[in-house]
Structure formats: structure tokens, C-alpha cells
Amino acid sequence: MNTIFREVTPLSAEDCFMIFSRVKSEFNFPIHTHAEYELNFIENGAGARRVVGDSVEEIGSLELTLIAGSNLEHGWLNHYCKSDQINEITIQFHNNLVNNDLLSKNQFISMKEMFDKASCGLTFSNEAILKIKDRLYSLATEQEGVHSVLKLIGILYDLSLSKASRVLSSTSFVKEVQTYDSRRIERAYTYMLENYSKEISLSDIAGIVGMTEVSFSRFIKKRTSKTFIDSLNEIRLGHATRMLVNTTHNVSEICLACGFNNISNFNRLFKKKKGCTPSGFRENYNETKIFL
Template identity: 50%
Template structure:
């Protein structure tokens, strides 16, 4: 039984230079804790009937084909429940909310995709017919690369956007959506840009307060009020996100990765990583390399 009060913020190591990430894997269970992230997610699950699906304030059972589009910061999770299958296929695609520029979405040909992305804020469950229709494209996507894979993703989204057979899952009261901060503040934007560009270097509160032209005490209060978390928690969040990507994409040792992400102490790195990913860096790498393929496009 999952704990509905524990909702994890997942940091997906997708940079602004990437279009999307795709994770394809064979698994023996569908236990995935309740979590949220800024990226929009398309999740396809095959051969996992009677698992439990939680999207916002919606709870339901999966069929043997499951295809859901989940909007930015919408809490979601899947749990074994009454599913007994041990041969489950899952393909997860995650992309930035701004992958499609607002000006592009104004064009007539993109109106359906614009509507699709807007509806995803409530979670969209597509029919078995729609899931079956895009299934071949989804299964082939992990084999494609570069621009071809981007075009294929756009084709999949277009096909989904023209489907009439779907169901909106979460209620329209926004209580199920995690509130996030659009910074809208030049001081905070300058701080976040600095953290994202210099996370691999030693950074202390005095440095950051200086960038914001504030005292340390004033900056700490300002940062917590604006972001909902401390400067140290935010810095660790950024560092662990980059570490997760290096664990997936490279053969660097865990020591090397810790160093590249600003940790000169392995116990601090392991502790910070486990706090955010609920597993050690070693376990995280093994999960991705043993049970699936993850690519950044």
C-alpha cells in the first residue's frame, strides 16, 4: 500500500539543450511512488492489468494497455494493487513544457497539440484503440535517433491530439497540482542561473547573497519565501539531477561523478542522493542499466 501523503519531487536530468528523454524497460512490477516533476510525461504500460493508477485526485485500475499524458507538476504514480503480471513493458517519454513554443502553438496546424497540452494538466487517459494505434510508433521510438526521433515524437503527439477517445482523470480544482514558483524576479533568476552554471564548484551562502546584493539573512528569507525551500536544498537538487544523468549516460565512477557535481565528500553525496532518489547512486545506476534503456534526445 502506498503512502498518499508522501509525494516526491523528481528531478529529471533533462537539460535545456535536450528535446526529450525516453526510458524503455521490461519490469516485473509497476510499483512507482507518488511523485511529480516539471516535465510533461507520456507513459505507456503494456501487460499490467489491475494495477492502480493515481493521477492527481483520481484513482483507478489499469487495463492491459495503458497510455496516459501527464501535465507539468501533476502528481502521479502506479502501484501493483491486484496486478500479478511479471512481464510488463513500459515506455516513458518526458519533455519540457516549453518544447513547443507559444508562438508555434498559435499556428492553425498546431491547434490540436496546443489543446492536448492544456488538457494534460488534468491527466489524459487514452482509449485502448488509441493506445493500440500508437503502440508501434512508441515501441520503435527507442531505436530512432536525433532529428528522426523528434519528428516521430511530434507525430505521436499529433496522433494523440486528434483522438476523440480519451478521458480526463483529475478534477478541475487544481488542488491536485503541485504549486510551483515562476520566479518573475530578476534577483532570483540571476541566482538560479548561477547555480545551474556553477553547481560543480564550491558555492556558499555568502557568494549567492552577494549575487543578489543582499545580506545572508535577508537572502535566506527571500529565497525560502520565493522557492519554498532553502538555498542548500535547491543546490543539492540541481547537483543530484546532474549526477543522475551522468550515472545513466556515462561510465564514470561514482567518485568521479560526485566530484563533477560539486561533492568532495562521498558520504555527503550518497546521503544527498538517497534523500532525493530513495536509493544509492549505485542502485540507481544498476536499475537503469540492468532493466532498461534511457536516452536523451
């Protein structure tokens, strides 16, 4: 297997963050990963394609995405973008810019939750972007110093308060277990992640966490905003997309290997989640990969 380009960033251990501001006419950097967290802002890039994990989407004229997963594949590609004046600001910072002691404090809980979600990629609404856009441009011209670090933390904090952010990649695609501040939910998710290829019923999960089926159904919906079936299907689809990307197994084989017993149902669920068929996703994703 070829491997995705692993970027070695210029961010040193002695620096808190690096910021790159540029005006360009095309996206020419390959799909890549890196250990550092990244906040990427793009203006006038409508029509470009964003790839984050198993999420492949066309962006609008304003784009802001936070990457906080060291093995999370991501990149932006030309696709249908026709602009010859794309404004891009990329901020890369260490994962301990705000250390765990601070993130455990009440005042920083929203930032901790944001970074947890961003392990699968987190994109923000136009409303949230417009609130901090001028501060990003200002930060790009800021002289190095403590004030610039405080400004970045302020931007990240305000973004963490946004209610209109959206997780991009499936957790099972990037092999991350999201935290929910609930041992029961995490126990349920761990079981589903380890047994997704087998038949799993609501009664199985309810028994594992020591709840009745009705109580667990309400509990998981309240904690995750998803039903049990939606959660299980999302895990299975994440593994399916990883197999579509990394193996040559046909769609029927992948369907069965990921716990779906009906190919029609698998195709329907996949298209609803990804906006295309499994075979279309494989073709589309492979076109975006630039291997080095």
C-alpha cells in the same frame, strides 16, 4: 504535512526529450511530481492502479496517459497486477518542446487543447493506443537526432486528434483553470472556483456573464459538455477530495466547507463521480501514497 516526492529527471536543458523503455515485474516508484511533461505507456499491466491527482483507477492491459501539469501528483502501483513481464515506455519532454508560437497556429490547435487538458492528466482509449503503439516501440530504439524529435511530435499530434481521450483529475484538485476559448465561460469558472463554498445559483452566474439563465445554460453545455450544476459540483468535489487527502477534517466538515449542505447528497454525488464513498476514498488514497 509530509510532501509527495518531487522527481528530478535526467532530462537536461540541452535535450528535447528522454525516453525510458523497460520490462519489469512490479511498479515500485512512488507517487511523484516533476516539471517535465510525461507520456507513459504500459502493456501487460492489467490490475495496476493509476493515481493522477484525485483520480484513482485500475488500468487494463493497455495504458497510455499524458501528464502536463508540473504539480500534478501521479504514479502507477502494483495493486492487483500479477504480470511478471510489464512493458513500460516513459517519455519525458520539456513543456516548450512545441513552443507557444507554434501552438497558437491553426495546425497545432489540437495539440494545444490536448496539453491544456493534460494539465489534469489525460488518458487515451485502447483504439488510440493501438494506432501509435508500434511507433512508440520504434521510437524507444531510435538513435538520437532530429528525426526522433519529429517522430515524437508526430505521435503527440496524432494523439491530439483522438476523440476518445479522458481527463482524469478534477481541475480544482490541481488548482488549474482550463481554457475554453470563451471569456464568459472562464469568467463563470473563475467565479465558481473562488466562491465554491458559498451558495451559487444559476441566476448569479448568468448575471455575472451578462446572459439570461436559459441562454447561459445552453451556452455552458455547448462549450463544456456539462450543465451548470455538473460544473459546480465537479469544482466542489475537487476541493473535497483535496481536503480528504490533505486534512484530518471529518466528512461532514468537508461537506459543509465545500458548499454541500446535505451530507446524503454529498455522499451520493461523490460515489457517483469517484466510485467510492468519501471515507473510502481517503482510506484508499492514503494507502497509495509513499512519502519520501
